[in-house]
Amino acid sequence: MAAEKIPLSYKGRPLRRKDNLIYYGTMAEKYIIMLQVLNTKKVEGLDVATKVAVQLQLTDPELKSRDRVVKKSEKDSLYAAMDVATVWLDRALAQ
Secondary structure, eight states: OOOOOOEEEETEEEEEEETTTTEETTTTTSSSEEEEEEEEEETTEEEEEEEEEEEEOOOOSOOHHHHHHEEEESSHHHHHHHHHHHHHHHHHHHH
């Protein structure tokens, strides 16, 4: 039996990772969150994020990348960054 590839999601929205970038949300909607892990430290042999940049971005491909950024912040953990990301994305998509 072939293993099904189940996409990773958080609170009902998809997560996609490429190296130190994590995209939260779907490109079919007006906004998406980009998380960038800036610093990590080793904890019991695992890399743990200690500094994460969070950006709320428009998904409009016509805009330049710097014009897509609506809000940005830096957090001290991935958990705190995901917490802010969820609130920002929920509020932006509710408008």
